[in-house]
Structure formats: structure tokens, C-alpha cells
Amino acid sequence: MLRHMLCSPFLVLGVLLTTSVGLDHGQETSPPPAAPVNSGPTLRLAPGSPAPEFTLESVNGESVRLSDFHGQAVLIHFWATWCGPCKITMPWLVDLQSKHSARGFRVLAIALDDDATNVEIGEFADQLRVNFPVLIGNEKVAEAYGGVPAMPESFLVSRDGRIVERIIGITSKSELEKSVTTALNARAADASPTPTASQAQK
Amino acid sequence: MIWSKRHPKIAWLFLLIGSAVWAQSGKAPSVSMAPVGPVSAQRGKQSKITLNFRVAPGFHVNSNTPKDEFLIPTALKMDPPTDVVLGKIEYPNGVDVSFPFSPDTKLNVYSGDFTINLMVHPLVSVVPGKYAMRGVLRYQACDNAQCFPPKTLPVNFDVKVVKEPPPPQHNPKQSPHVHS
Numbered sequence: 001m002l003r004h005m006l007c008s009p010f011l012v013l014g015v016l017l018t019t020s021v022g023l024d025h026g027q028e029t030s031p032p033p034a035a036p037v038n039s040g041p042t043l044r045l046a047p048g049s050p051a052p053e054f055t056l057e058s059v060n061g062e063s064v065r066l067s068d069f070h071g072q073a074v075l076i077h078f079w080a081t082w083c084g085p086c087k088i089t090m091p092w093l094v095d096l097q098s099k100h101s102a103r104g105f106r107v108l109a110i111a112l113d114d115d116a117t118n119v120e121i122g123e124f125a126d127q128l129r130v131n132f133p134v135l136i137g138n139e140k141v142a143e144a145y146g147g148v149p150a151m152p153e154s155f156l157v158s159r160d161g162r163i164v165e166r167i168i169g170i171t172s173k174s175e176l177e178k179s180v181t182t183a184l185n186a187r188a189a190d191a192s193p194t195p196t197a198s199q200a201q202k
Numbered sequence: 203m204i205w206s207k208r209h210p211k212i213a214w215l216f217l218l219i220g221s222a223v224w225a226q227s228g229k230a231p232s233v234s235m236a237p238v239g240p241v242s243a244q245r246g247k248q249s250k251i252t253l254n255f256r257v258a259p260g261f262h263v264n265s266n267t268p269k270d271e272f273l274i275p276t277a278l279k280m281d282p283p284t285d286v287v288l289g290k291i292e293y294p295n296g297v298d299v300s301f302p303f304s305p306d307t308k309l310n311v312y313s314g315d316f317t318i319n320l321m322v323h324p325l326v327s328v329v330p331g332k333y334a335m336r337g338v339l340r341y342q343a344c345d346n347a348q349c350f351p352p353k354t355l356p357v358n359f360d361v362k363v364v365k366e367p368p369p370p371q372h373n374p375k376q377s378p379h380v381h382s
Binding site: 082168 | 345348351
């Protein structure tokens with residue numbers, strides 16, 4: 001009897017239908033999740049965990065390490081030239097960089113852009129009057145930060161190099177500024193509020 | 203196999219459910235193409251082929267003529283067989299829309315269903331038969347908050363090249379004696 005039930009096509013059908021409905025429910029409430037399905041990177045990138053270190057070349061040919069900015073609050077911003085929302089966000093970042101640089105805030109924009117050359121990325125950044133380092137990203141860095149399946153995606157890092165917040169997709173400028181302030185205040189007592197001259201030039 | 207013979211309806215249902223589960227597993231592309239029905243093209247003449255695409259709900263893709271030089275247009279690239287000449291590709295007009303992330307900026311996009319028409323012209327010298335058309339649709343999709351890297355969707359279908367239709371048949375004049 002049990003065997004008969006297990007082999008029943010209707011039972012299998014029921015299980016499949018349940019699975020389908022469950023997935024459907026998850027998908028209907030929002031478009032495909034930007035966060036990776038794999039829990040490994042997500043756990044590694046949880047607030048309080050160390051921000052993965054990287055060394056990347058900027059569009060100006062300089063080598064930039066995340067740890068160069070230890071002691072500052074850093075916004076790591078993944079973007080691409082073909083990304084409309086990224087283009088909207090850039091001027092906000094320029095403003096935030098100007099407004100909060102004296103308190104030790106630094107934007108690092110990492111371009112994940114197979115369609116544009118380094119020169120084109122640089123020109124794009126110049127058009128937007130970017131006042132922070134624009135770095136040429138790669139798959140390894142993207143993987144370290146959860147794969148970055150869609151852009152923009154940003155990570156706010158505290159002065160002691162820990163992830164404060166992960167921001168998926170575009171948000172408002174005021175929300176972004178609130179997050180920047182939180183990052184600047186996080187563990188402020190433990191870190192130097194003033195960037196060094198060499199860091200400020202980067 | 204046995205099921206499909208004994209229970210053809212259930213087999214179809216499984217196929218449908220399987221497709222639905224796969225499509226909703228997050229790996230489904232943002233744009234899909236409807237199967238192309240039988241296409242016949244007369245050699246020596248131009249024929250229009252209609253390709254139907256669907257953008258998944260909640261997404262949009264740039265039209266073929268986006269308003270910003272950095273945006274990636276939706277574009278069809280075909281690699282036709284030697285003796286089938288590719289003609290004009292007709293893209294639909296996009297729709298101007300603004301999004302929460304940029305209420306003042308209009309983007310020209312496709313969402314939902316859209317159609318691309320493709321002209322093919324088999325040469326007069328082509329041997330009648332079935333010819334494989336292979337190509338890709340390149341697009342870049344976004345939702346209301348994020349954009350996804352450019353993707354390519356395979357666009358494959360067959361064109362049956364046929365001979366010229368026989369010349370119109372004129373009924374021979376009937377002999378008066380037949381009806382007499």
C-alpha cells in the first residue's frame with residue numbers, strides 16, 4: 001500500500017506543485033534576489049565581518065589596496081558604465097565624498113565592466129567629475145564580495161575594516177548619507193578620524 | 203517513457219511543471235523567445251520572419267535605440283547560411299519610461315512582449331531544403347533598482363527554402379463539343 005502510494009504519480013505531482021508554488025511565491029514578491037543564493041559569501045559579508053582585502057589598479061594606473069584606507073570609513077561601490085542606476089548614484093557619491101572627506105570618508109568605485117576599456121571607464125568618470133579612486137574590478141574581487149550579480153551594489157566599511165552595511169541596488173541619496181554617517185561613527189573611538197595626506201590624495 | 207505512453211496528459215503536465223520550476227529557480231534568463239513556427243521562404247524573394255520575445259515581469263531591457271551612449275542596446279545578430287542573405291532587421295519602438303531611481307530621466311525600453319522582424323532572401327541558386335538560422339539577441343536587463351550584466355539569448359530556427367511557385371494555371375478553353 002505504502003509502496004503504491006509512494007509510486008503514485010499524483011503524490012510526485014503534488015510535491016512538484018508544492019515546490020513550484022513555493023518558488024513562485026518567493027519570486028513574485030520581488031525580482032530575482034541580488035544576494036547570492038550560496039550562504040557562504042553572505043555569511044562572510046555579514047555586518048561586523050572583515051571586509052575582504054583587495055589590490056586593484058585605478059584608471060590612472062595606480063595600485064590601490066583597501067587596507068591603504070584603514071582608519072577611514074570606506075564605501076566600496078561596484079558599478080558599470082552600462083548601469084543606469086549607477087550613473088544616477090555617482091553624483092551623490094561625489095557630493096558625499098566632498099561633504100564627509102574631512103571626517104575620514106572615502107569612496108572606492110570598482111568598475112565591473114567587460115564592455116568598456118579602462119580609458120572609456122576613465123572618460124565616463126571624468127564626465128561625472130568623480131573625486132574618488134575609480135578602480136578596475138575583476139572576477140576575483142567580485143567573488144570575494146558575494147559575486148555582485150547586479151549593480152549598483154555597495155559595502156560600507158568601518159574605520160577598522162569591518163563591514164557595516166551592504167546596500168543592494170539604488171537607494172535615495174538621504175538613505176545613503178545616513179549609512180555613511182553610521183559607518184563614520186562605527187567604532188569611531190578606536191580609529192583615527194583624520195586621513196593621512198597620502199591617503200587623501202588617492 | 204512508459205508514462206508518456208500510458209498517461210500522456212500527466213507526462214505533459216510534468217514537462218510543464220518542470221519548466222516552471224526551472225524558470226523560477228533564479229537561473230532563468232530575463233528574456234525568452236517563443237518557438238518559431240515553420241518558416242518557408244521562396245528562393246529569389248524576400249520573406250519576413252517574426253521573432254517574438256518576452257521580458258520577464260519586473261524587468262526591462264534597453265530598446266534598440268537607448269537614449270544614452272553608454273547603455274547597451276538590444277540587438278539581434280544573425281549568422282545566416284551562405285546562400286541565404288539577411289535583410290533588414292526591424293526593431294519595435296521602445297517605450298519612454300522613468301523609474302524611481304531617476305524620475306526626471308526617461309529611458310527607452312522594452313518590457314513585456316516585443317517583436318523583431320527579420321527579412322531573409324534566399325538566393326535563386328539555393329537548393330530547396332531546410333536551412334538553419336543561428337544567432338543571438340544581446341540585451342541588458344534591469345529591474346527598478348539594479349542592472350544585470352549584458353546577456354546573449356540564442357536565436358535559432360530553421361527556414362525551409364522552397365522553389366518558385368508554379369506559374370498560374372489557366373484553364374484550357376473547353377471544347378464546345380463537350381457540353382453539346
